[in-house]
């Protein structure tokens with residue numbers, strides 16, 4: 078469908094800025110010369126270090142004395158070798174000048190369990206958790222380590238986490254796997270950061286999430302809609318989501334000692350998918366299904382305008398006026414509430430549809446609703462749909478999709494949904510589209526950086542598939558940019 082003027086790109090695309098910022102900060106921490114390399118944070122071996130068994134201390138002291146004698150300047154002209162240091166990760170002794178052969182046994186460490194050795198010691202065997210720890214509950218030989226083993230362990234662990242979350246292959250998306258859903262909490266090493274990025278606003282255990290707004294779904298999911306696409310529209314509490322501006326995990330892990338040579342840890346930054354488009358393009362059914370697939374929260378901003386329209390109609394009848402600023406618009410699972418009364422069905426009436434595009438032209442109404450929509454989508458992962466998500470509400474959306482379809486196809490879809498005549502639907506949607514496109518305040522238009530998807534002739538599943546693949550591409554690009 079043609080004729081949609083595109084809105085200018087948001088300056089500098091905040092999505093990119095955010096990812097760049099995250100990347101810059103994690104590199105700053107890892108690479109800053111004033112911040113010691115984790116290897117250098119290792120403390121010289123202290124004979125009083127209770128983490129090492131007495132055998133280790135004695136062995137090492139003897140060893141150092143022998144070494145000093147052997148290396149004494151004048152004897153062979155060799156400089157005194159730096160002492161062995163306890164690895165900061167607690168797994169062995171680090172030989173900084175790598176002059177001792179890796180694997181050489183230089184002592185013994187007590188790796189007894191917590192109840193015998195106290196919480197401090199309990200942490201040590203956690204290094205490389207998931208791999209066998211030699212002599213757990215026993216004394217184990219302490220070997221010279223050139224750091225590669227630890228690096229490998231960190232890298233392996235990183236890889237596992239990337240596999241689970243960050244790199245999110247398109248095939249996984251196609252199979253409906255959402256990252257984070259399978260995070261085995263206990264899999265991370267002690268002291269490692271738990272998944273601090275948004276546990277997405279809410280992860281559905283059942284069908285479609287739909288925190289923000291709810292639309293009456295098409296019967297049986299609509300033409301081609303997957304079974305259950307209209308079920309289980311459950312409100313999600315967005316407050317549980319993560320702060321979209323807080324790139325916590327990679328930075329803290331980098332400080333903790335990820336070797337700077339290893340790839341920086343991946344992040345799964347919060348994501349907002351903006352879906353805009355004209356009447357009947359499929360925004361709500363598609364957005365809801367995409368959200369379900371990805372474990373994101375679905376926001377139907379049209380439902381909010383519909384509530385305002387319904388309030389206006391009711392106010393006219395009651396001869397009083399409620400200001401939009403004091404209207405309570407709430408979402409409770411499948412239900413839409415206006416001033417604490419359920420209006421889920423009422424806001425879908427044709428009269429309300431018509432009126433909604435009128436109230437939506439009022440800048441005062443838009444300002445109030447846009448403000449709420451921004452607050453709602455501040456945290457967590459969202460699929461938000463409407464007319465101005467990518468242009469006004471969240472021009473920083475990580476992915477913007479502009480859905481269209483021919484007028485005739487949209488009218489036919491609507492007619493199948495409502496049972497009204499095709500001509501009537503066609504006239505209604507054209508009237509609404511015209512108002513939405515030509516109003517002064519936030520007219521309907523495609524954001525310059527939105528992907529336009531003409532769904533004419535496309536099956537519902539194909540549209541969902543395409544958007545899910547786009548999400549995967551965006552995530553992968555963000556991960557590539559970061560590394």
Ligand SMILES: Nc1ncnc2c1ncn2[C@@H]1O[C@H](COP(=O)(O)OP(=O)(O)OP(=O)(O)O)[C@@H](O)[C@H]1O
Nearest residue numbers: 295299300356357358359360361362490494536537
């Ligand atoms: N690709 C598709 N192929 C066939 N039917 C579709 C497709 N996408 C959506 N539909 C159906 O078209 C109808 C309208 O879709 P939907 O309500 O999602 O549109 P919308 O863009 O949200 O419209 P509005 O802005 O008016 O709320 C629904 O019955 C839906 O099942």
Ligand SMILES: Nc1ccn([C@@H]2O[C@H](COP(=O)(O)O)[C@@H](O)[C@H]2O)c(=O)n1
Nearest residue numbers: 378379380382433434437463464465513
């Ligand atoms: N972001 C939005 C969403 C909706 N509108 C207006 O509300 C009307 C109803 O929207 P539906 O998506 O539920 O059909 C719509 O015609 C628009 O006028 C809006 O302006 N901005």
